[in-house]
Amino acid sequence: MKSDYxxxxRVYEVIEVSRMGDLSSRAYDVLMTTAIIVGLVPLTLKGNSRYTILIDIFTSALFLVDYIARVYTADYKMGYENYKAYIAYIFxxxxxxxLLSIIPVIYIFLPVSSIIGLLRLFRIFRVLKLVRYSKTMVIISNVIxxxxxxxxxxxxxxxxxxxxAAMLIFQLEPNLFSSFFDALYWATISITTIGYGDIFPVTPVGRFITMISALVGMAVIALPTGIITAAYMQEITKKKSKYEL
Structure with missing residues (x-):
């Protein structure tokens, strides 16, 4: 019982982000990072070939082993020894x-083409796995x-x-928008100060609202940027002693 414990x-220490001097854990991080990057290659190609299928099978097998190991050590991850720790971790x-990063390999065994495209797109979830294998991404995740x-x-x-803004412009420019969704589209691109120019108001009041939206957009961008920057600097200070010599 003690040896199993x-x-x-040890399994938990290996699959988590490596610490200084833990070569096994470091090698595991490199292996999984490489598998994640290689597993994204099929998304850069049209269709499927023997090589992309082999990539999906190999990387999905690694991800499955990783998933099982993480569920197996969920009590260490969650910080308490109870069956609830395993259930809590799964969610x-x-x-x-x-789990979603493993699913794409299923399309190989399915004859139904209508859902194959959706299953292939699930490969994009593999990008999110990089979060746990990069110390910088771990810090950013903690900040968020x-x-x-x-x-x-x-x-x-x-x-x-x-x-x-969409409701105001929809009433002030009734001939400009065919639906309220078009007004929402205009309000969104205006507040982000993108303004593609495919939809633009022609009345003075409509243009004034557009100007206000652009100014509000700059404030909206600055507000979360300041919040994240302040929290990031605090996290960097806290993690410095752990990650740096």
Whole structure:
């Protein structure tokens, strides 16, 4: 029983981000990072060939082993020894992305073509696996988690403003938009200050609202940037002693 406990702990240490001097864990990080990058190659090619199928099978097999190992050591990850730790871990975002990154290989065995394209697109979830194998990405992930409430508040503010601006312009420029969705599209590209020019107001009041949207857009971009930057600097200071000599 004791040896099994030690074995599980060692497995956990290997699959987590490597620490200084842990060559096995470092090699595992390099292996998985390489597998993730190679597993994205099929997305850069049209159709499938024998090589892309082999890539999917090989990388998916590695991801499956990694997923099983992480579920097996979930009690260490979650910080408590209980069956609830395994259930809780399975429903964490990274665990869900891990599972979705394995699914694309299923298309090889399916004759139904209508869902094959969707399954192939699931390969994109493999990018998110890189988060845990990069110390920089771990820091960024911690930063986003720390300020998620503030960012959510900003997102709600943006959505409310977009709807208000869309409703105003939809009433002031009735001949410009064929549907309310077009007005939402205009409000979104205006608040982001992109302004493609495919839809633009012609009345003075409509143009004034566009000007306000562009100015609000600059403030909206600056607000989350400042929040994230402040939290990032705090995280860098906290992690410096752990990751640097």
């Amino acid at each position: 030690n074995f599980k702990k 964490t975002p990274l665990a869900i992305f891990d 988690r720390k300020v998620k409430k503030q960012l959510l508040a900003v997102l709600i503010l943006i959505i409310v403003y977009i709807f208000v």
